[in-house]
Amino acid sequence: MIDLYFAPTANGQRVTVAFEECGIAYRLHKLNLAGGEQHRPEFLRVNPAGLMPAIVDDDGPGGKPITLTQSAAIVIYAAEKSGRFVPTDPAVRVHALQWAMQAASDISGTSGTIFRLEVTAPEKSLAITDYFKGRLLTFFGDVDRHLEGRAWLAGDALSFADLMLYPNFAARRALIEAAGGFPNLQRWAAVMAARPGVQKGMAAGG
Numbered sequence: 001m002i003d004l005y006f007a008p009t010a011n012g013q014r015v016t017v018a019f020e021e022c023g024i025a026y027r028l029h030k031l032n033l034a035g036g037e038q039h040r041p042e043f044l045r046v047n048p049a050g051l052m053p054a055i056v057d058d059d060g061p062g063g064k065p066i067t068l069t070q071s072a073a074i075v076i077y078a079a080e081k082s083g084r085f086v087p088t089d090p091a092v093r094v095h096a097l098q099w100a101m102q103a104a105s106d107i108s109g110t111s112g113t114i115f116r117l118e119v120t121a122p123e124k125s126l127a128i129t130d131y132f133k134g135r136l137l138t139f140f141g142d143v144d145r146h147l148e149g150r151a152w153l154a155g156d157a158l159s160f161a162d163l164m165l166y167p168n169f170a171a172r173r174a175l176i177e178a179a180g181g182f183p184n185l186q187r188w189a190a191v192m193a194a195r196p197g198v199q200k201g202m203a204a205g206g
């Protein structure tokens with residue numbers, strides 16, 4: 001059984017979406033981030049960085065327990081453990097990695113920066129926040145162009161890259177819709193949103 005330390009942010013939902021889609025059983029330990037539960041000693045023993053998501057799998061590689069952090073690493077771990085959503089063609093697999101890393105770095109990093117500028121930064125600046133919103137829309141625009149004539153981010157089937165990106169799209173749906181356009185991204189997101197595993201993962205902990 002996997003213990004998952006979780007809060008309902010895009011990074012956390014990536015993992016619940018991946019676990020649900022991969023059919024992996026897990027025990028959810030919900031952390032109240034606003035209440036500072038990520039700084040409690042019992043969680044710091046799991047991830048000294050005090051960041052969720054984090055997992056402890058008592059049946060890791062070689063049957064040994066493993067602790068893992070970073071949502072991207074956990075999603076890929078889930079895909080490899082279940083043998084699902086990992087492209088077999090090496091060229092498709094590296095392209096899945098490419099788009100997974102775009103979600104994990106460019107999109108997640110910028111989206112997280114917007115959250116900090118709007119919520120936790122000591123000073124607010126509309127101009128700086130708008131700058132990062134424009135940057136985030138540029139990254140989503142790159143995905144939109146890539147999805148023209150394609151159903152999935154890599155190859156002709158759903159891969160771990162799609163599981164990575166969807167919660168970021170959902171978190172910034174209002175910004176994307178207000179900007180208008182993004183027809184290919186919106187089509188892809190509608191297909192993702194209709195999947196029972198994605199729905200269950202997005203609702204986890206609610």
Ligand SMILES: N[C@@H](CCC(=O)N[C@@H](CS)C(=O)NCC(=O)O)C(=O)O
Nearest residue numbers: 009011038050051052053070071072
């Ligand atoms: N790159 C990491 C980011 C993890 C992260 O920043 N988690 C945030 C919530 S989305 C967190 O735990 N924040 C608690 C804090 O900053 O105290 C990942 O993808 O897992």
